[in-house]
Amino acid sequence: MQKTDSLRRPAASRATGSETIRRASRMLAWALFGLLLFGINIALAELAQRAGFVTYVFNRTLVWSIAPYLAAFVLLHRSLHLPAMEGNSLAGLAATLPFAALLFVFAGFHIEYSRGAFLLAYFTTLAWIWFGYRHFVRNYVPVFGYADAAALAQLEAMLAMPGAAPAGRTRFQPISSLAEAVNCDGLMLDRNAAADPERTRALAQFKLSHVRIYSVERVGEMLTGRVGLAHIDENFLDDYAAHYFYGYLKRVIDIGTVLCLAPLALPLGLIVAAAIRLESPGPALFRQVRAGLLGKPFTMLKFRSMAVDNSGSAQFAARRDPRVTRVGRFIRKYRLDEIPQLWNVLIGDMSLIGPRPEQIPMVEDFERTIAYYPYRHLVRPGLSGWAQVQQGYVGTHEETVTKLSYDLYYVKHCSFALDLLIALKTMQTILTGYGAR
Template sequence: MRRASRMVGWALLGLLLIGLAILGVESLRQTGIVTGLFTRTLVWSAVAYLCACALMLRSLHLPAVEGNSLVGLSVTLAFVVLLAGFAVLRVEYSRVALLLSYVATLIWTWYGYRMFVRNYVPVFGYSDESTLAQLERILNMPGAAPPSVHRFEHIHSLQEATAVDALMVDRNTAADPDRTRRLSQLKLSHVRMYSVERIGEMLTGRVGLAHIDENFLDDYAKHYFYGFFKRLLDILAVIALAPLALPLSVCVALAVRLESKGPAVFRQTRVGLFGRAFVMLKFRSMTTDEDAPAQFAKRQDPRVTRVGRVIRKYRLDEIPQLWNVLTGDMSLIGPRPEQVPMVEQFSQSIAYYPYRHLVRPGLSGWAQVQQGYVGTHEETVTKLTYDLYYVKHCSFALDLLIAIKTLRTLLTGYGAR
């Protein structure tokens, strides 16, 4: 809430500066230095600025370490939509004014986020050492990305509790009259209290598995209409990507066939939405061995061919899955689908594992861009915490953030095996 209120104040200050700039440009227009088209473009750019600020505020629940991606995404998306509106409505605009507005908005929003969100170190209070130990276990899971910067303070009095940003509370602790009275006193003193799992979500972008109840399913149910529009966007995106994907697929298929015997396209049964099995397509990157059991890929896996190493590094082997997206078995963004034997195994050994199937699996997901490939049972548990965070908080803002980070993966080969 402190971050949001400060960002709102920063956004309003920026809007005031835009208004002063428009008045200044209008005075210059009367002298003939600039045209009326320049002034009108600035006015429309103010609308894009407000949209960018609104997107930023909607994304404040995401870990602060994602700030650079969030700022660039919000501002660029707002101005791209404005530019598309100009093109569709055939509205004349000043390219110089639009470019200046975009750069100014990007710098202003980035500086505000850096000052009030990313560089703001929240202080979490705790009264019980076991509460702090519980949070440390959430933060230090195997294979997890580093959490946002934070600080802890041991609370001994009500006065100390009112000075921190939030007080961590273990909701698994049995209720008793003394504890209830203490918590009510803190609440009446305007002390913000969060469960250990909720603070873990804010710092890491992962859902704690220690306590997931029926409310998790309620959170998922809110995204019904989001799922409908996301499916429509998936279809449009595949159609738009087809002119690039088809010739690239021909080149990859030829390279696979020239290096080793066997089909260019590999088919494998995976688990999808609501636990239904489907046949996933991908370009073959390993030697053919139909009797090989389901297993994790290893670093420097000897089964991977030379062409396979290249297409796996840059995710070119995933191109045929655009067909899976078109048929509705997959989405562009979502938890990666797993093999049936592995899903059966993990469903027995990891609590809440089937919850990841509440949404369509995707070509790229929150776990992939945050963690990369997993190779152990412990890392799979960590991956599940990322997947369930996406299931709980899925939104267009989070999807766009994953898309931006996926581009980084495509360019760098991060997490490939």
């Protein structure tokens, strides 16, 4: 058949491995080579101790820091399913979390440590892991081979979605043999293409030579952080089920975080409420019914950012919306209007991270017009979400389709690493006011 003519059985000679395997090996070598830095630091600290410049605690802290250094590279490796365009954030998280855990160990077991040695080890790890990630992952332009033009056309359609963030850099080249495939980071295939014995044998040879084989949809996810809506099938629910138990841990994290934020959120909320009442008549709090977990309605709380409107009609937020007050424009820009939703998180209507809850009339309309829209209700709606930090607010039906592709990526790949990345990007959003309307 036409789709399999260019993917024939490779030659008998076997390659030693694909470019993906070689690049992973180089990253591992980089991590091990970094241990030399710790060895040099420890040797210098030993000399400084003998000279009386530092105490034995300084040297011991450096030895303790080897564990979080190695853990940082493990975390980075476990996060490589996330788009490479998030490299700076991923490297920062991977380096910071293990060292934060080490501080808890020091505090919990009353272990004496040197702050100077701790900071030296942390910044050494951060610089080393950041440079390695940029060299071997972020700045590396991956090459995907493809055996038929239809697969490339499917990917291009997925990349061209209204309102989407730019995709990561990559190159594509046609391949027809094993020798060409092993020089690629992966082989991109149309999973709906008809199979025949010759094609099956060729794919087996590619797999045995460590050539990674990806569907068009998987490549699109790696490049964009979005799910291809045209090719969702029953496997999507299987992927979601793999992360089902994470929801219980996430609920504990939500409650603990809200309780920790309460001493700051309560006085700040009182100041915002007073400013709203002073500027315009009407209540400071705004209540609206939204769709929650499994589509069940709940009452979401916000600080009122608009003049009182009795129309009650559901509509998109517009740029420079004339209904928004001066105080409302400020609190929207820095997300202060969402402080009351911490109560929704505490009682279980929402989570800190998840797809943003939509108004019931809009949900009913989208469920009729956008395929797979109800899948976004498989997880609790969130105070912030993957679509918000990647795309911002949406204003059209077409942009809503793109937003759904981000939301379903989160549903499919929800994890502690992704939640931390969203939390970090949310802080950047709050500081810059990106996406406010």
